Amino acid sequence: MNLKEMDEEYILHSYKKNYINFKRGENALLFDEDGKDYVDFTSGIGVVSVGHANAKLSSALCEQAGKVIHVSNLYLIEPQAKLAKKLVQTSGYDMRLFFANSGAEANEGAIKIARKYGEVDGEVKRYKIITLKNSFHGRTITSLKATGQEKMHSFFGPYPDGFVYADSLDDVIDKCGEKTVAVMIELIQGEGGVEPQDKQKVQKLQNELKKRDILLIVDEVQTGIYRTGELFASNLYEIEPDVITMAKGLGGGIPIGAVMTRLKDIFSYGDHGSTFGGNYLSCTAGNSVLEILENYKNSGALDEMMLYFSKKIEEIAEKFSEKIDKAVGIGFMRGFRMKSSEDLSRVIEKAFLHRVLVLKAGRNTLRFLPPLTITKEEVEMGFERLESAFKDIL
Numbered sequence: 364m365n366l367k368e369m370d371e372e373y374i375l376h377s378y379k380k381n382y383i384n385f386k387r388g389e390n391a392l393l394f395d396e397d398g399k400d401y402v403d404f405t406s407g408i409g410v411v412s413v414g415h416a417n418a419k420l421s422s423a424l425c426e427q428a429g430k431v432i433h434v435s436n437l438y439l440i441e442p443q444a445k446l447a448k449k450l451v452q453t454s455g456y457d458m459r460l461f462f463a464n465s466g467a468e469a470n471e472g473a474i475k476i477a478r479k480y481g482e483v484d485g486e487v488k489r490y491k492i493i494t495l496k497n498s499f500h501g502r503t504i505t506s507l508k509a510t511g512q513e514k515m516h517s518f519f520g521p522y523p524d525g526f527v528y529a530d531s532l533d534d535v536i537d538k539c540g541e542k543t544v545a546v547m548i549e550l551i552q553g554e555g556g557v558e559p560q561d562k563q564k565v566q567k568l569q570n571e572l573k574k575r576d577i578l579l580i581v582d583e584v585q586t587g588i589y590r591t592g593e594l595f596a597s598n599l600y601e602i603e604p605d606v607i608t609m610a611k612g613l614g615g616g617i618p619i620g621a622v623m624t625r626l627k628d629i630f631s632y633g634d635h636g637s638t639f640g641g642n643y644l645s646c647t648a649g650n651s652v653l654e655i656l657e658n659y660k661n662s663g664a665l666d667e668m669m670l671y672f673s674k675k676i677e678e679i680a681e682k683f684s685e686k687i688d689k690a691v692g693i694g695f696m697r698g699f700r701m702k703s704s705e706d707l708s709r710v711i712e713k714a715f716l717h718r719v720l721v722l723k724a725g726r727n728t729l730r731f732l733p734p735l736t737i738t739k740e741e742v743e744m745g746f747e748r749l750e751s752a753f754k755d756i757l
């Protein structure tokens with residue numbers, strides 16, 4: 364039995380995958396069994412924020428793994444307290460954190476916070492949460508129901524009650540009722556097609572919600588951890604959400620998620636928990652990633668590379684305007700809005716043959732989520748290959 368057969372035989376078929384066996388990586392490059400290099404414009408869907416085989420991250424992990432990996436949240440966990448302090452201080456938000464293991468779980472925590480906030484004297488007074496059409500909030504039953512894409516809701520009901528979908532930011536206030544306790548949004552929709560929200564509209568919404576005592580939850584699972592150039596996209600949008608969730612880029616590949624809130628005393632003992640959440644290994648990863656990225660940001664290199672990447676995609680969008688409607692996104696969360704879905708599928712297939720890895724997202728979008736530490740040479744190499752892929756479909 365070869366690997367592909369083994370995978371097909373023993374793994375549930377929930378992913379359509381490329382049967383390629385990457386043996387090692389080096390920043391934005393991956394190498395297969397034959398030593399062939401691939402330029403990784405996906406970073407494992409926004410996860411490998413500091414690149415593959417980052418020497419600082421891997422030595423921090425090896426050192427910690429040799430001491431203690433896990434003790435549970437019944438005891439102090441030094442890297443967890445330090446990571447929380449770092450996230451609070453760098454973001455500038457007066458908040459506390461709860462650590463989990465994934466984005467969906469972080470969002471579950473946010474939803475629990477909102478539901479508890481809506482209780483008065485032990486009675487549920489407000490419980491409805493408004494989310495947006497084309498949003499993505501995760502795959503657990505509750506975060507899936509929070510996801511405003513009806514096509515994803517087949518098969519798995521009945522779902523928890525209380526999610527209301529608004530067509531756009533403009534429609535949110537109209538959807539607010541007396542049972543509404545929170546609004547949950549992505550500042551840049553990722554899976555939904557790399558669609559940034561308008562800054563003024565977000566700020567206006569925040570003010571309206573404050574007046575109504577409705578919480579603003581910002582799902583930063585994809586936009587967080589310098590993906591847009593700032594620690595959080597909320598920093599970039601100059602807002603102060605009530606709740607922020609994060610995950611993908613925080614651990615550089617080690618599973619970790621977190622929910623952060625200004626409601627510092629919302630939970631009492633026993634209200635929420637996680638066996639694995641915030642353990643030594645994942646929080647050591649988080650601390651190492653933040654140290655690397657903070658230095659990179661402060662050196663000016665992150666902004667410089669984001670600008671370079673931006674120019675590059677504008678150039679290519681122009682060059683292949685027959686196929687590409689426009690370049691979209693912010694920072695290292697970018698894409699091409701394609702003119703047709705057939706072209707999108709074809710170009711992704713061709714890109715793989717030319718050994719550059721890219722992603723697909725909603726709204727006919729070819730998506731880029733490169734490692735934040737990608738170099739000029741890697742960007743050049745990736746786009747040369749992508750141009751070949753576009754030439755193939757002309």
Ligand SMILES: *Cc1c(COP(=O)(O)O)cnc(C)c1O
Nearest residue numbers: 465466467499500501553584585
């Ligand atoms: C990826 C993603 C999630 C889900 O994260 P998982 O770690 O896969 O559970 C939730 N929200 C957003 C915005 C995401 O991009």
